[in-house]
Amino acid sequence: MIDLHGKRAVVTGAASGIGRATAGLLAELGAAVVLLDRDTERGEQAAKDIGGTFVRCDVSQRADCEHAVRSTVARHGGVDVLFNNAGIIRRSTVTEISDEDWDLVMAVNVRSIMLLSGLVVPLMAANGGGSIVNTGSGWGIRGGGRAVSYCASKGAVVNMTRAMAIDHGPDNIRVNCVCPGDTDTGMLADEARQLGENPDAFYTDAADRPLGRIGRPRDIAQTVAFLASDAAAFVSGAVIAVDGAGTA
Numbered sequence: 001m002i003d004l005h006g007k008r009a010v011v012t013g014a015a016s017g018i019g020r021a022t023a024g025l026l027a028e029l030g031a032a033v034v035l036l037d038r039d040t041e042r043g044e045q046a047a048k049d050i051g052g053t054f055v056r057c058d059v060s061q062r063a064d065c066e067h068a069v070r071s072t073v074a075r076h077g078g079v080d081v082l083f084n085n086a087g088i089i090r091r092s093t094v095t096e097i098s099d100e101d102w103d104l105v106m107a108v109n110v111r112s113i114m115l116l117s118g119l120v121v122p123l124m125a126a127n128g129g130g131s132i133v134n135t136g137s138g139w140g141i142r143g144g145g146r147a148v149s150y151c152a153s154k155g156a157v158v159n160m161t162r163a164m165a166i167d168h169g170p171d172n173i174r175v176n177c178v179c180p181g182d183t184d185t186g187m188l189a190d191e192a193r194q195l196g197e198n199p200d201a202f203y204t205d206a207a208d209r210p211l212g213r214i215g216r217p218r219d220i221a222q223t224v225a226f227l228a229s230d231a232a233a234f235v236s237g238a239v240i241a242v243d244g245a246g247t248a
C-alpha cells in the first residue's frame with residue numbers, strides 16, 4: 001500500500017533520531033531522499049548509510065533553506081514530500097528562559113517550517129501536488145512543565161499545519177502533523193541532562209503511558225511514510241498523535 005518509488009523527499013533533522021529513521025524508511029520504500037541537518041558529520045554518515053544525499057542546512061536560516069532547495073531541484077528536479085522535523089527543546093519556564101533561547105526555539109521549530117514550506121509549495125503546486133508533514137509533539141496538544149518555549153512552538157506547529165492545509169489544498173498539497181510522545185532519541189537524553197535528572201528514572205517516567213513504553217524513532221517514521229504516500233490521498237490538516245495513548 002505504501003510505495004514511494006518516484007517520489008523525491010526532503011527530510012530535516014535527518015542526522016539523528018526521528019528524522020534519520022524516517023529518511024531511512026522513506027528510502028527503503030523507494031523514495032529519493034535528501035537529508036538536511038546542521039550537523040555535517042552525522043548527516044553525511046546518515047546519507048551514506050541510507051543511500052540518500054546530504055545537504056548541510058540550518059533550517060532557521062533563509063539562505064541555507066534556499067541553498068538546500070536549489071540543490072534538491074538541481075539533483076532531482078523537484079520535491080514531492082517535505083518532512084519538517086528538525087527541532088530543539090529548552091527546559092525552562094518564562095522566568096528562567098533567556099530572550100536568545102526563546103528566539104532560537106521559535107526559529108528552529110516554527111520559522112523553519114515557514115521558510116522551507118514557502119520555498120517548496122510553489123514547486124509542488126507546479127508539479128500537481130505533494131505532501132508536507134510537520135513534526136509537532138504531545139506538547140503541541142497539551143501543556144508540559146518547564147518547557148514554555150517548546151510548548152509555544154509546538155502549539156504553533158499544530159495550528160500552522162491546519163492553516164497550510166487550508167491554503168494549499170486547492171493545489172493538491174496535503175499538510176499533516178505527526179505528534180510524537182516521548183521517543184528514544186538524543187533529544188530525550190538531552191532533556192534529562194537539562195533538568196539534571198537521572199536518565200534511567202527519566203526514561204521510566206516517560207514510559208508511564210497506556211502502551212507502557214516510550215516511542216522508537218521507527219514508530220514515528222511509519223506514520224510519516226503513510227502520510228507521505230498516496231495511501232493518505234484524502235488525509236490533510238490532520239494532527240496525529242503517535243504516543244502510545246500518552247495524550248489520550
Ligand SMILES: NC(=O)c1ccc[n+]([C@@H]2O[C@H](COP(=O)([O-])OP(=O)(O)OC[C@H]3O[C@@H](n4cnc5c(N)ncnc54)[C@H](O)[C@@H]3O)[C@@H](O)[C@H]2O)c1
Pocket residue numbers: 012013014015016017018019036037038039057058059060085086087088108135136137138179180181182183184185186187188
Ligand atoms: N524525542 C522525543 O521525545 C520527541 C517528542 C515529541 C516531539 N519530538 C520532535 O521530534 C523532532 C525530532 O527530534 P528527535 O527526537 O529526533 O531529536 P534529535 O535531537 O535526535 O534530532 C534532531 C535533529 O535536528 C537537528 N537540528 C537541530 N537544530 C537544527 C537546525 N537549526 N537546522 C538543522 N537541523 C537542526 C539536530 O542536529 C538533530 O540531528 C523534533 O521536532 C522534536 O521536537 C521529539
